[in-house]
Amino acid sequence: MSGSSTTAATLSGTPLSALPVQAQPAATDLVFGIFNGQGQFVPQGKIWSGAVDKTGDTLSGLLACPIAPSAPAHLANKAYVDAMSGQVQGAVSTLVTQAQDAATQAGQAASGAAGAAATIVDAQKGTPNGLAALSASGNLLLGGLECLGVRNGHVLMTLELPTTDPGVAGAWWNNGGYICISQENT
Secondary structure (H helix, E strand, O other): OOOOOOOOOOOOOOOHHHOOEOOOOOOOOEEEEEEOOEEEEEEHHHOOOOOOOOOOOOOOOOOOOOOOOOOOOOOOOHHHHHHHHHHHHHHHHHHHHHHHHHHHHHHHHHHHHHHHHHHHHHHHEOOOOOEOEEOOOOOEEEOOEEEEEEEOOEEEEOOOOOOOOOOOOOOEEEOOOOEEEOOOOO
8 A cells, every 4th residue: 555654653551461450259240440550350339449338338537528419318518517507597596586576466465455355344344234343252343332242152232221211212221220112202
């Protein structure tokens, strides 16, 4: 072949046959490779020196992961965990503040409702068709005076009756220790 030239390339290196081979049983998951300057059979999961098995292996020294995880099973570095921890603490703090505010508002609402109920009850005491108040001893109060109560199963009237005829038909009055009923209006 005229006009063609062939150049011989010179290759340098160590032939595979000259490398020492570490003897290992050839299991089905082993691959042959050159690791640390030796031809070796290694498990597929350990194709570089120092690989860690998924289960039952031990790691000594530091392990670094410079990126944030993008799936739940991914490794997370300290900076990512610290950032998430800060976000969680902030969210928890916000929720605690909101819960405290809600409790304060509920307490104020309950206090306001109790005050309003007391005001309504007080306004109905002693009015026609309103409420009748009871004294501390459980007697009926009319016009601020205890007038009717129950003791030992007996109804008691505790009114101080006028000692002269009031001149109001049907009104009771004390006539020297006797109860009298006024007959006429005067």
